[in-house]
Amino acid sequence: MKNIFTLCLLVLTLGFTSCSDDDDSLPAINTPESYTFERDSQSTVSFSGQTTRILMGEELSSSLKDFTETTDHLLELYRNETAGGGDANPFDDADLNASDKSVKSKVAASNDFFSSNTATSSVIKADFEEWIESQVSEVFPNENTAASPGQPGQIADGSSTRWVNADGLEYDQMVTKGLIGALMTDQTLNNYLSPSVLDEADNIAENNSEITADGKNYTTMEHKWDEAYGYVYGLNADAANPNNDLGADEFINKYIGRVEGDQDFAGIANEIFQAFKLGRSAIVAKNYTVRDIQAEILREKLSEIIAIRAVFYMQQGKMALPDDRNSFTLYGPALHDLSEGYGFIYSLQFTRKPGTNEPYFTNTEVNTLLDQLLGDGENGLWDVEDTTLDDISNIIAGKFNFTVDQAGS
Amino acid sequence: MRHFLLIIFIGIISWSCTDSDDPVDASDGFDRQAMLINWADNIIIPAYDAYNLSLAELSNSTNSFTENPSLETLTSLRSNWEVAYTSWQTVSMFEIGKAEELTLRDFTNVYPTNTGNIDNAISSGSYNLTLPSTRSQQGFPAINYLIHGLGTDQEIVDLYTSSESHKTYLNDLVNRLATLTGEVLADWQGDYRQTFVDRDGSDASSSVNKLINDFMFYYEKALRAGKVGIPAGIFSNTSLPDRIESLHQPELSKSLLQVALTSAENFFNGVHFDDNDQGMSLSEYLDFVNAISEGETLSRLINQQFESAQSAINGLDGNLMLQVETDNTSMLKAYDELQKNVVLMKVDMFQALNIKVDFVDADGD
Incomplete structure (x- = not known):
C-alpha cells in the first residue's frame, strides 16, 4: 500500500518535472549538493532555536539520572521557568539560560495536531511532568536498592546499571524517547513541514517576491522549512552535510543513524536528507507542489524511523527476557529495551500518515498499546509475555511498509 | 546414465533414511x-x-x-x-x-x-x-x-x-x-x-549452544577487547594504557592475559584442568562434522591461530601498560591475532556446528 503511495508521489514528481519545461512562470529547481542556500552570498539557513531546544532536552535527559537532582530543578529544566512562572536559569549552559525557549512549550504543540486539541496537548505535557516527578519520588529513594517486581531500584544491564520503577520502566528513557515524538517529530512533521505553517499569512506572496523577514536574510517560508530541518539535524557538526555524523544528538538524529545501520533499511538516511534538500530548493524556486511532495516523503520516512525502532525494541526485549522468569537480576537488558520501546510507542502518536491529517496511531491507540505492554500481570514489564510483544510488534508493523523481522534485528 | 541412476538411488536412500529417522533428533x-x-x-x-x-x-x-x-x-x-x-x-x-x-x-x-x-x-x-x-x-x-x-x-x-x-x-x-x-x-x-x-540438545537453550555463546562472548569482549583492544586504543581515538587489567600491579597484566588465552585454548581442545589429558571438545566436534575451511580442517586453523596469538603475546612486555606506552604497534599486532580467531570461531565454527550467536553488540545507551 505504501509502495503505491510512493509510486504516486514519483509519478506526480515526474509529471510535474515534465510540465515545468513549458511552464515559464516558474524557475527551474536547482538542487545543491549539500543543504546550502544563499542570498547575496549570505547563508539563508537558520535554525538556532531548534538547536537550543535539542540541547535543553539533552540536559534534561542526562539530569534525570543524577541522584542529587530535585523535582523543582528537573521541572525547571523542562519548563525553563520557576514553579511560580518566573524566569529560571536551570541549565549548566549559560546560552540556554539566556534563552526564553523551553522544551515544554513545544511538546505536543504542532499547528496541525494540537492547535485545536489543547486538551490532549495538556495531558501529554503533563505526562512528561509526571514521569519527571516520579523519577524523583519513586526511583531516587531507591538508588541503592535492588529492583524486583513491584520494587523500584537498580538493575544490571551488561556493564551498565539502570534504575527502574515498580513496573520495570525507566522514567528517563520514557522522557527521552517520548520527546523524540512529542517534540522533534511533532514539530517537524505536523508543524513546520505543513502548508498551514509554511503558507501562513503572506508567506507565499512574500516568498514569491523574495521579501525577506524583518532584519533577516531569509523569507519566512524558507525559515519555517529550515526549522523543521533543525529539529532533525540541529546538532550535526556540518549542518549542510548532516549524514556524516548521525547520532550528533540523542533524539531522532541518532535513530536515523541506527535505522540506516540496519541493512534492511540502508539508504533511508539519504532519502530523508534528499527530501529536505529538494523541498528547500523548491521553495527557492517557488514551486510549492514539489515542496509538498517532499514534505509527504518526510512524513512517511520519519514516521517509519519511529515505528521501526518501536518494533526493534519489542523484539530485542523479547529475546532478552531471561529463560528463568524468576531470575529477577537478569531482567536488566530486557527492561532497558522495553523502556526504550515504551518511549518509541508513545512517540507514534506524533507520526503523520502522508496525505492525511492523522498520525499512524492516535493518542487513544497508543495508550491501548502501552496498556497492553504493561498489562500481562501485576508488575508491568516484569510480567510481560512473548506473545504480547509479538502482538504489539505486528500491530505496529501492520500499519507500515516493513515486516517485524526486518525491524526486529 | 549409470551415474544418473546412482544419484537417484542415493537420493532414495537418503530420503528413506530421513523418513525413518527419529523426528525429534534433529542433531x-x-x-x-x-x-x-x-x-x-x-x-x-x-x-x-x-x-x-x-x-x-x-x-x-x-x-x-x-x-x-x-x-x-x-x-x-x-x-x-x-x-x-x-x-x-x-x-x-x-x-x-x-x-x-x-x-x-x-x-x-x-x-x-x-x-x-x-x-x-x-x-x-x-x-x-x-x-x-x-x-x-x-x-x-x-x-x-x-x-x-x-x-x-x-x-x-x-x-x-x-x-x-x-x-x-x-x-x-x-x-x-x-x-x-x-x-x-x-x-x-x-x-x-x-x-x-x-x-x-541443540536448541538455543541447550548447554552446548549456551556455553559456546558464553565462551565466545568472553573471548571477544573480556579477553580480546578488555585485556588488549581497549588499552591499545582499538575502540577509541588514542591508546588508553591505564585501562589495562591489574592497573595497580601492571607487571601482572601480561601473565593474566596469557593464562586467560591458554585456558580458552584448553577449553576448545577439551584439555582436562588437572592434567593434560584431552577429552571430548569443540575441536573434536568440528572434526566430527568435517568442518573444512580453505582446504584445511577448521579445528587445525583455530589451533594454529591460538598459537599465533600466544606467540604475539609472548613477545610483549610483562607490563602491558609499559607496552602500550612504548610500542603500541606490538600490542595492536597481538590484538589482530586474537581478532582472527573471532572470525574463525564466531563465524566459521558457529556455522559448522549450526549454532546461532545469541548476543549482539550493546546498543550503547
Missing part, C-alpha cells in the same frame, strides 16, 4: 552429552574448585594482614591475591548457571576500578556490595588498589595499622568474592551439574 549425531560431561567434570568443576581454594588462601592472608599489618603479611597477601587473580582467569569464561545468575564476572573483575567510589565507601562506611552500581568498586581490581595503590609498602602497612575502615572494606571485598564463588561451586557440585549435562 548431527555427535555425542553432545559426552562433551558436556567432559566439560563439567574435567574442566569447569575442577577449575572452580581450584579457584575457590585460592580464594580461601586469599581470605586467610587477608585476615592475617588486617589482624597484624606488617611488610611480611602484606607480601603474603599480595602473593595470594596474584594466585587467586590468576586462577580466576581459568573460570571467567564459564558464565553459565549460577555464575550467569549472579553475573559473577561483573562482580569479580570490572576495571578500571573506581578509586573515588572506593575511597568514599571506606570513609562513609556505607555501601552495599550486592548492588550492580558497586561493581566497579569491588573484585580483584579494587583489592589491587587497596593493596598496591595506597602508597609505599610501609605507608600501606601504616594505613592498615591505623584505619579500621580500610581493614573492614578489604575484608568485605575478599569475603564477597569467596561468597559468590562458593555459591557457584556449590551449585555445580549440587544439582546443576546434572541439569547442565542433561540439556544435551
